[in-house]
Amino acid sequence: MFAADQLRLFEPMEPPSDLPSPAPVRRTRNLAQDLAQFREFGRKTRQFDTRFVAADGSHCNVPTFVNEFWTARQRQANAIHEISYRACFKPQLPRFFIERLTAPGERVYDPFMGRGTTLIEAALLGRVPLGNDINPLSLILTRPRLLPPSQTEVEARLRQIPMDRPGEMPEDLLVFYHPDTLRQLSSLRRYLLERRASGLADPVDDWIALVALNRLTGHSKGFLSVYTLPPNQAVSVKSQRRINERRQQQPPPRDVPKIILKKSRSLLQDLSPALRAQLQTVGRQAVLLTGSAAATRAIKSQSVALVVTSPPFLNVVQYATDNWLRCWFMGIDPKSVRLTVPAKLDDWQAAMTEVFRELRRVLQPQGHIAFEVGEVHKGQTTLEHAVLACGTAAGLSPLLVMINDQKFTKTANCWGVDNMSKGTNTNRIVVFRKT
Numbered sequence: 001m002f003a004a005d006q007l008r009l010f011e012p013m014e015p016p017s018d019l020p021s022p023a024p025v026r027r028t029r030n031l032a033q034d035l036a037q038f039r040e041f042g043r044k045t046r047q048f049d050t051r052f053v054a055a056d057g058s059h060c061n062v063p064t065f066v067n068e069f070w071t072a073r074q075r076q077a078n079a080i081h082e083i084s085y086r087a088c089f090k091p092q093l094p095r096f097f098i099e100r101l102t103a104p105g106e107r108v109y110d111p112f113m114g115r116g117t118t119l120i121e122a123a124l125l126g127r128v129p130l131g132n133d134i135n136p137l138s139l140i141l142t143r144p145r146l147l148p149p150s151q152t153e154v155e156a157r158l159r160q161i162p163m164d165r166p167g168e169m170p171e172d173l174l175v176f177y178h179p180d181t182l183r184q185l186s187s188l189r190r191y192l193l194e195r196r197a198s199g200l201a202d203p204v205d206d207w208i209a210l211v212a213l214n215r216l217t218g219h220s221k222g223f224l225s226v227y228t229l230p231p232n233q234a235v236s237v238k239s240q241r242r243i244n245e246r247r248q249q250q251p252p253p254r255d256v257p258k259i260i261l262k263k264s265r266s267l268l269q270d271l272s273p274a275l276r277a278q279l280q281t282v283g284r285q286a287v288l289l290t291g292s293a294a295a296t297r298a299i300k301s302q303s304v305a306l307v308v309t310s311p312p313f314l315n316v317v318q319y320a321t322d323n324w325l326r327c328w329f330m331g332i333d334p335k336s337v338r339l340t341v342p343a344k345l346d347d348w349q350a351a352m353t354e355v356f357r358e359l360r361r362v363l364q365p366q367g368h369i370a371f372e373v374g375e376v377h378k379g380q381t382t383l384e385h386a387v388l389a390c391g392t393a394a395g396l397s398p399l400l401v402m403i404n405d406q407k408f409t410k411t412a413n414c415w416g417v418d419n420m421s422k423g424t425n426t427n428r429i430v431v432f433r434k435t
Contacts, residue, residue, distance in 0.1 A: 116142030146283030
């Protein structure tokens, strides 16, 4: 097993020394005015003031705008986004801010990049993506989609990989996989780990690793496992045994290369030659880091035009236990991944204040931060009030709060998430500006 700091294939990208100086941030629109006048889906924006207590104890107001700013009725996002990961936002969220607050060629950063939604959307829009996450799996989920291979390259590589050379085959995994499937999966794992250890891994290998990770478990024939919970996480072996007993099911045989090819075709279907070339151009300039969001010295001061992010929400999502099977497949020791999600609001605010101080350092003058939070504790804790205090304590100017009404997805319903019950009821974005 590899510790998180031994991931040679997915080590951070450092900024190229020949990058051009960042272009001046363009301010062609007034964001507050845009939100006040927004009518794209036929609803009038509701406005009020959010009152919060600043770090110095003073009471402050910030304008707040409520509407349906993006919706399921909009055109679908690019298919390359369709990677499963818990607690991720829709691509329309970062696109809303990227289009309004940046120009092509500028840098867009997410310090909690997760599956890489902000980075991928920034690259699709011709911006240079920067990202960080304490979880090394985030790099594996993000980097291959910034430098995507062709379907032909994926198919050719899969033909070269021996699927009859299994390495480690834990018997417990037979609750998820048919023996033949586990043999193929173990062979693919062995190949990827050996390529990584030898320094021979390339973008095609990276892509295959990404797709395999996202087909490990799920609830349809498009996944490698027997029926289990949605693919945002892997349940424990004990829990899967109960699922199998309750459903009276046995893991069916699955063809690993066939499933990887099918998912690859789906992910790549919207990439025109021009869009693929654009991803290659900005993807080579990307900066991807693994570490604390409060300490990102590889990102130059005053180099970022826009930050769009969503931090871990207290202890609502158990990030550390969701990815145990993905860690096994990539040879990562889960104990080396020190994910810390404070359970107490005061501790969470202290951690976020340090993050905001670092964001202020990397942000250009007049640059923006769009910080998405949600309602937790059955709606009793609205984190925008806590975030406003954190940002002002770090020396940032609160610009506005934006609340996007939303309907829950089918996956959220699977988890028993209802309005004002569990998780988030709305997208609530606090926007700051560096003055």
